[in-house]
Amino acid sequence: MRIVIIGAGLAGLLCGRTMSAAGHDVTLLDKGRSPGGRLATRRLGPARLDHGAQFFTVRSDNFAAYVQRWQHDGLVHEWCRGFTPSGDGFPRYAVAGGMNRLAKHLAEGLDVRCNTLAFAVRPGAGCWEVQLDDNSVLPADALVVTCPLPQSFSLLVSSGVELPVDLRQTEYDRTLSILVTLDRPGAVPAPGGLQNPNDVFSFIGDNVAKGASSHPALTFHAAAEWSESHWDDPRDDITAALLGHAAPWIGDASVLEVSPKRWRFATPRTIWPEACWFDDSGPAPLVLAGDAFAGPRVEGAALSGLAAAASLASGR
Numbered sequence: 001m002r003i004v005i006i007g008a009g010l011a012g013l014l015c016g017r018t019m020s021a022a023g024h025d026v027t028l029l030d031k032g033r034s035p036g037g038r039l040a041t042r043r044l045g046p047a048r049l050d051h052g053a054q055f056f057t058v059r060s061d062n063f064a065a066y067v068q069r070w071q072h073d074g075l076v077h078e079w080c081r082g083f084t085p086s087g088d089g090f091p092r093y094a095v096a097g098g099m100n101r102l103a104k105h106l107a108e109g110l111d112v113r114c115n116t117l118a119f120a121v122r123p124g125a126g127c128w129e130v131q132l133d134d135n136s137v138l139p140a141d142a143l144v145v146t147c148p149l150p151q152s153f154s155l156l157v158s159s160g161v162e163l164p165v166d167l168r169q170t171e172y173d174r175t176l177s178i179l180v181t182l183d184r185p186g187a188v189p190a191p192g193g194l195q196n197p198n199d200v201f202s203f204i205g206d207n208v209a210k211g212a213s214s215h216p217a218l219t220f221h222a223a224a225e226w227s228e229s230h231w232d233d234p235r236d237d238i239t240a241a242l243l244g245h246a247a248p249w250i251g252d253a254s255v256l257e258v259s260p261k262r263w264r265f266a267t268p269r270t271i272w273p274e275a276c277w278f279d280d281s282g283p284a285p286l287v288l289a290g291d292a293f294a295g296p297r298v299e300g301a302a303l304s305g306l307a308a309a310a311s312l313a314s315g316r
């Protein structure tokens with residue numbers, strides 16, 4: 001099959017690798033500059049900072065098998081066992097050099113076309129036709145769409161596929177954040193991560209402590225409520241406000257550079273009861289997948305991508 005996967009985040013990449021290993025002709029499309037989606041790492045001066053997912057946990061045997069392999073390959077390491085002084089005993093994993101390295105690793109050997117926006121999906125003769133932003137059309141004997149759901153739905157408006165109402169109503173929390181580089185280490189206590197330290201922040205991450213950066217650099221993610229209520233503020237006001245709130249964790253260090261980031265579709269608020277959504281009412285199979293299906297986190301995205309591959313293989 002010629003399989004087109006829209007979205008080269010973790011869900012799309014794991015689906016793509018699985019279908020490619022099974023001998024299919026797989027093409028991944030992503031509007032971003034590099035694969036990874038919310039597995040995002042940014043270079044700022046001499047530092048590297050994770051600005052999407054900060055770490056991941058492992059709850060299923062299926063995902064554990066992948067993580068074990070990535071650990072064996074030296075890509076992934078255990079960062080800590082919780083963000084309170086005594087921890088909670090459950091491993092939190094990070095990626096050496098930043099989370100995006102995992103995406104790049106998974107993209108190796110796959111046909112991943114970045115800077116490529118899928119614009120619309122239409123029914124063709126025995127296949128789906130994916131229209132790209134340069135007006136070219138890619139035929140697909142099976143189509144997998146792994147974008148955050150509101151983006152997937154706008155792509156599918158002309159597809160003729162009837163999407164379940166509950167799925168169409170999925171909403172996402174937003175996240176405002178700042179990336180900060182410092183002239184010396186900041187004041188985030190060991191192990192270098194803080195979860196929900198107050199009403200403003202949902203996470204504060206020390207990129208050196210988790211092995212993303214060799215230069216002092218902190219990531220501050222604003223809590224969902226704070227992000228929602230400041231979303232339309234001018235960018236400079238958001239940056240100044242977050243930087244002010246960040247002061248206790250910057251400590252005595254001097255700020256070298258600050259970069260704000262807005263995640264419109266950070267976290268799905270509701271999760272679909274199945275690990276992906278399969279439909280064969282159109283000219284060819286269509287699967288929707290991503291973290292809105294198997295859990296609003298890295299592991300959920302991975303499991304959904306694998307479920308999408310399994311449902312294409314089994315035809316249901």
Ligand SMILES: Cc1cc2nc3c(=O)[nH]c(=O)nc-3n(C[C@H](O)[C@H](O)[C@H](O)COP(=O)(O)OP(=O)(O)OC[C@H]3O[C@@H](n4cnc5c(N)ncnc54)[C@H](O)[C@@H]3O)c2cc1C
Nearest residue numbers: 007009010011031037038053054118147290291297298301
């Ligand atoms: C700020 C933040 C912090 C987080 N922290 C954590 C954490 O600490 N631990 C954890 O486990 N999870 C965390 N998450 C969640 C985790 O990052 C996601 O659950 C996971 O990465 C989602 O993967 P995905 O493949 O489902 O979607 P995505 O990674 O969003 O991939 C979808 C891809 O689709 C592409 N796309 C969209 N529309 C189009 C189009 N029309 N054409 C082409 N491409 C398109 C996008 O560019 C994107 O690359 C966090 C998320 C955010 C935003």
